[in-house]
Amino acid sequence: MTATAGPGLSLPASVDDVVTRLAGQDYVCDRRLATALYLSLTLKRPLFLEGEPGVGKTELAKALAAMLGTTLLRVQCYEGLDVAQTAYEWNVARQMVEIRLAEAAHTVDHDRILHSLYSREMLIERPLLQALTQTRSPVLLIDELDRADEPFDAFLLEVLAENQITIPELGTIRAAAPPFTLITSNRTREIHDALKRRCLYHWVEFPDVERELQIVRLKAPGASERLYRQVVEFVQRMRTLDLFKAPGVAETIDWTNALVALNSMQLDPASVNDTLGVLLKYQDDIVRMQGGDTAKLLDELRARALLDAA
Amino acid sequence: MLADNLVHFSRVLRAAGLQAGPDRVLAAIAAVEAVGLERREDVRAALAAVMLDRHEQQVLFDAAFDTFFRDPKLLEQMMYLMLPKIAGRGEKVRPPRANRLAEALAAPRETPAPDRAPENAKEEIQFEAAFTYSERERLQRADFESMTVAEFELAKTLAERVPLPVKPVLRRRHERAARGSIDLRRTLQGMARQPHTLNAAFTQPRREMPALVVLLDISGSMERYARLFLHYVHGLTRRYLKVQTFTFGTRLTNITRCLRHRDVDVALKQADAQVSDWKGGTRIASCLDDFNRHWARRVLGANAAVLLVTDGLDRDDQGQLAEAAAHLQRSAHELVWLNPLLRFDGFEPKAAGVRALLPHVDRFLPVHNLASLADLGRALRAPAQNPASLLN
Numbered sequence: 001m002t003a004t005a006g007p008g009l010s011l012p013a014s015v016d017d018v019v020t021r022l023a024g025q026d027y028v029c030d031r032r033l034a035t036a037l038y039l040s041l042t043l044k045r046p047l048f049l050e051g052e053p054g055v056g057k058t059e060l061a062k063a064l065a066a067m068l069g070t071t072l073l074r075v076q077c078y079e080g081l082d083v084a085q086t087a088y089e090w091n092v093a094r095q096m097v098e099i100r101l102a103e104a105a106h107t108v109d110h111d112r113i114l115h116s117l118y119s120r121e122m123l124i125e126r127p128l129l130q131a132l133t134q135t136r137s138p139v140l141l142i143d144e145l146d147r148a149d150e151p152f153d154a155f156l157l158e159v160l161a162e163n164q165i166t167i168p169e170l171g172t173i174r175a176a177a178p179p180f181t182l183i184t185s186n187r188t189r190e191i192h193d194a195l196k197r198r199c200l201y202h203w204v205e206f207p208d209v210e211r212e213l214q215i216v217r218l219k220a221p222g223a224s225e226r227l228y229r230q231v232v233e234f235v236q237r238m239r240t241l242d243l244f245k246a247p248g249v250a251e252t253i254d255w256t257n258a259l260v261a262l263n264s265m266q267l268d269p270a271s272v273n274d275t276l277g278v279l280l281k282y283q284d285d286i287v288r289m290q291g292g293d294t295a296k297l298l299d300e301l302r303a304r305a306l307l308d309a310a
Numbered sequence: 311m312l313a314d315n316l317v318h319f320s321r322v323l324r325a326a327g328l329q330a331g332p333d334r335v336l337a338a339i340a341a342v343e344a345v346g347l348e349r350r351e352d353v354r355a356a357l358a359a360v361m362l363d364r365h366e367q368q369v370l371f372d373a374a375f376d377t378f379f380r381d382p383k384l385l386e387q388m389m390y391l392m393l394p395k396i397a398g399r400g401e402k403v404r405p406p407r408a409n410r411l412a413e414a415l416a417a418p419r420e421t422p423a424p425d426r427a428p429e430n431a432k433e434e435i436q437f438e439a440a441f442t443y444s445e446r447e448r449l450q451r452a453d454f455e456s457m458t459v460a461e462f463e464l465a466k467t468l469a470e471r472v473p474l475p476v477k478p479v480l481r482r483r484h485e486r487a488a489r490g491s492i493d494l495r496r497t498l499q500g501m502a503r504q505p506h507t508l509n510a511a512f513t514q515p516r517r518e519m520p521a522l523v524v525l526l527d528i529s530g531s532m533e534r535y536a537r538l539f540l541h542y543v544h545g546l547t548r549r550y551l552k553v554q555t556f557t558f559g560t561r562l563t564n565i566t567r568c569l570r571h572r573d574v575d576v577a578l579k580q581a582d583a584q585v586s587d588w589k590g591g592t593r594i595a596s597c598l599d600d601f602n603r604h605w606a607r608r609v610l611g612a613n614a615a616v617l618l619v620t621d622g623l624d625r626d627d628q629g630q631l632a633e634a635a636a637h638l639q640r641s642a643h644e645l646v647w648l649n650p651l652l653r654f655d656g657f658e659p660k661a662a663g664v665r666a667l668l669p670h671v672d673r674f675l676p677v678h679n680l681a682s683l684a685d686l687g688r689a690l691r692a693p694a695q696n697p698a699s700l701l702n
Contacts, residue, residue, distance in 0.1 A: 015345060015352055035345055035355035042344045043337065050365060079612070080482025084495075092494040114502055146611065149483060169499075188611025189521075193329060193363060200341075200359040203368065244603055284637070 009068055009136060011041050027056070027063035028207070028214045036202040037064070046160050046181035048196055051204030054248020056215075057184040061141035064180065071138040073127040073179070077148035083155060087128040087165055095122055118169040128159055132175035140179035146188045153192045161198045207249060209236055215249055220256035230267045230306055231256050235279070237297050238289075244282040251279050266307060269295055312347075313339055316357075319378050323361055326370055330361050350379070461541070465574070468687045469545025474519055475646050475675060475690050476615035481516040490514035520615045520643050521552035525601065527620035528585065529559040529592035535650045536588070537578070539619055542686055544569050544577050554609045558597035559587035564605070594624040594663065598634035606641045613643040618671070621651035624663035631663060635670035647671040648689070 012018045018034040018041075029037075037060070040047035049057045065072035075086050095117050102113050116122075125133065131140040142156070159165055163178040183199060185191055207215060212232045223231075231252065239246040247255075255278045264271045272294050276286050301307040316338050320330040341356040354375055362371060486493075489512050496511035524543050528536045536557075547553045547569045554566045568580035582588070610616070616638060624631055639645045647667060668674065677689040 031351065032355040032358075035352050036359040039341050039344055039356055039359055043340050045337070047359075078482075082483060090495055090498070092498055095498055110505055117498075117502060149481070149612070151483070187365075187608055189608070190364070196363045197329065197331075197333070200337075201362045201364075202359055203362075203365040242603060245607075 009070060011068070012038060014038070021067045022060075022063055025063040025066045026218050027059060028211055028218065029056075029060070030205075030207065030211060033060075033202060033204065036200055040182075040200050041180060043200075044178060044180075046183055046199040048191075048199035048201050049182060049184045049204055050187055050201070052206065052246065052248055053186050054250035055204045055206060056249055057182075057204055058141065058143055061139055061143075061182045061184075064182070065139040068137075068139065068180070070136050071134065072141060073131045073138050074141045074143060075127045076143050077145050077152070079147060079149055081148045081152055084126075086126050086152075087155075087159075088126055088167060089124045090118070090169075091122050091124050098122075120170065123167070123170070129165055129173065131179040131181075132159075132163060132165060132173055134177055134179070137177040138179050140181045142181065142183045144186060145183050145191060146185040150192065153195045156195060157198065160195070206236075206239060206246075209233065212236065212249060212252060216252055216256050219253045220260065222260045223256055224265065226306075227259065227264070227266055228256070230301060231259065233301060233304075233306055234267060234272075234297055237300065238279070241293065243280065243285045243288070245280065245285065247279040254278050267298060267301070269298060272298070312342065316342070319357075319374070320361070322374055322378065323371065326374060328361060328367055328370070329363060334360055353379075464684065465541040465545045468542055468690075469549050472687045472690050474522065474546075474615075475617065475648070475673065476520060476522065476644050478517045479520045479613050479643060481518055483516050484513035485516040487512050487514035519550070519552075520613050521554070521609070522546070522550075523609050523614050523616045523642070524553065524555045525598075525616060525618045525620070526555065526557045527559065527592060527594070528557045528588055530589045531592070531621050531623055531651065532619075533589050535619070538686060540569070540578055540581060541574060544574050548572065552612075552614075554614075556601065556605070557581070557585050557587075558592075558594070558601075559590045560593050560597075561587055562597045562600045562605075563587075592620075592624055594620060594622070594667075595628075595631035595634050598638055599630065602634060602637045602641070606638070610641050610643075615644040615646065616642040618645065618647045619650065620647070621649060622647075622664040622667050623651075623661055624666075628662045628666045632666040632670065635667050639670045639672065644672045645670065646673045646675065648675045648677065650677045650686075650689075 012021055015031065015035050015038045018038045019029065019031065022029050022034070036047060039045070049060070051057055061074070062072060098117060099113065123129075127140070131138055145153070160181060163175040164172050166172045206212075209232055212235070213228055216228055216232060235247055235252045235255070255275060258275050258278045259267075259271065262271060262275070273290050276289055276294075280286050280289065298307060317335055320335045320338065323330040337360045338357055341360050342353055345352045345356045347353060354372075357375065358368065358371055362368065484491075484493075486496075491513055493511040493513045497509070500509050500511060501507070524539075526536070526539055526543070543553065543555050547555065547566070553569075554564070555569055557563050557565055563585045565581040565584050568584055569577050571577035571580060635645075649664075675689055677685065
């Protein structure tokens with residue numbers, strides 16, 4: 001492919017460069033993810049990110065766009081999504097007006113009208129087509145692809161593999177500056193193998209204690225170092241319980257903010273149980289934590305001297 | 311040299327069941343060249359990004375990577391030494407998932423045996439083989455006779471003709487229809503082709519069968535029916551890709567991938583090898599709970615319906631069963647219970663398990679004396695009973 005990324009874009013030179021530059025955008029990522037991202041940028045292949053909700057898949061796209069200093073185009077998937085909402089649509093209202101004008105002027109030249117009806121100006125560009133028509137490579141985020149239905153996967157194949165969209169009435173539009181594509185999925189269904197084959201795959205793990213501490217410090221400022229440590233250790237321990245939905249990093253951040261807002265100096269059973277709704281989104285899980293698991297986890301923290309004695 | 315190694319490595323992965331085709335080898339070479347060979351972990355991450363399709367493959371990949379890049383020679387020796395053992399067994403044997411790598415390493419290859427096999431390598435092989443054996447232990451083996459041609463035909467017709475016992479769902483995506491809302495775009499295109507006529511085109515929301523999740527009880531009391539249902543579900547899976555199948559007795563097993571195999575006998579044999587609790591006890595509550603926790607969000611995403619095939623005779627605590635069933639009903643589009651073990655016409659829900667399940671199912675299909683696939687077809691066609699009316 002001879003296409004270039006466009007003027008003014010400086011791609012990272014190494015995996016380390018990705019880590020440092022993302023850190024500059026307040027995004028803390030592990031080396032494996034950085035490697036996958038670096039490869040995606042260098043090999044010009046879409047990056048397919050899977051992982052539990054709230055581990056920072058969507059955030060990565062935002063950080064990447066900021067890091068490269070380019071635009072972010074986002075397609076939020078949902079059931080029933082089709083080409084008209086994601087790629088392009090003919091401006092039917094304008095086409096109608098065009099026909100009426102031609103009729104009113106009594107100059108109906110069929111060929112000419114046909115040509116003008118299906119010209120580029122009549123096209124409404126949606127994110128996928130926009131991503132192919134930029135002069136600088138944008139970051140294209142296809143978010144929660146598992147929510148869209150299977151026919152949409154098939155449509156994406158052409159866009160992802162060839163960086164082009166074929167419009168029957170107009171021809172094929174090829175990208176001058178191909179986008180950097182990130183696809184995320186929460187795995188509520190399996191994405192078709194044909195699509196995965198065209199991408200690099202990365203499973204985003206929950207971060208380890210130190211990395212989560214870094215993230216929380218950056219994203220939820222205002223708490224004491226001791227509280228950060230307690231919060232992160234508590235949440236990390238919680239993820240090992242057999243819950244319906246383990247809390248993600250996003251929940252840890254929200255929880256820290258909630259505790260700061262409530263002026264908590266350290267974790268105690270009352271404040272934890274009152275704010276569990278921020279961390280857990282299933283009633284069954286909340287009942288279970290309130291039924292003794294909170295006290296147990298707090299005791300563990302106390303035993304490790306992370307918490308003052310009661 | 312690098313290319314040779316990667317080609318070889320991809321062959322191991324491919325034999326272990328990953329889709330590591332030639333296109334991925336090319337990508338892998340480019341990827342490794344891009345990250346460089348300085349750091350082992352970078353190479354691992356790069357290859358993983360290229361070679362993997364789903365998270366479950368990571369374990370397999372890591373094991374293969376560690377063995378291969380520690381000592382490719384060792385891998386070759388292992389392959390050679392494992393060879394006679396597996397090949398000697400003759401038939402297609404499919405060990406449980408954890409052993410896929412062992413099988414891949416043992417896959418027949420043209421490579422001649424390495425000249426010298428150090429003693430320690432031999433020891434390691436023996437250890438691996440012992441591990442393989444213990445992993446293959448199972449409580450009971452289901453003994454499926456292979457299917458007769460007539461049965462096969464019947465199963466196929468059943469899967470094709472008999473309506474699924476679930477309601478269709480209305481999708482948000484539209485499709486062409488004879489009437490409905492006007493599709494401006496297509497109408498205008500028609501006018502462009504024939505300027506002097508106006509034929510309005512219409513669309514309607516698409517109606518389709520929901521994805522189907524089959525939870526099949528294979529405990530001792532259901533033994534007679536397991537084969538019958540597996541045949542039926544195999545037919546469904548062949549025809550209709552959105553079917554996920556789980557078996558449960560004392561533990562939950564996903565056998566969807568096995569049933570995708572075209573040949574019914576091979577599919578059932580693979581399913582048989584995957585499942586370890588045939589004809590054992592039943593722990594419906596804990597199996598349903600396991601499903602709710604670990605699978606529901608993944609397979610019930612797109613409004614899927616659940617077909618629960620069980621007799622409802624449970625050894626677990628009944629409170630838990632009601633709770634798990636209620637949770638399942640809330641997350642599924644529809645929960646249909648097919649009970650093949652009702653031998654009497656005057657059915658009264660006496661068993662505690664049955665009483666616990668009934669209030670939480672949307673449809674209840676009791677079958678009397680299910681003995682053949684034809685009976686199953688009749689049962690699926692029969693009007694469903696209102697589960698609540700049975701509980702007095």
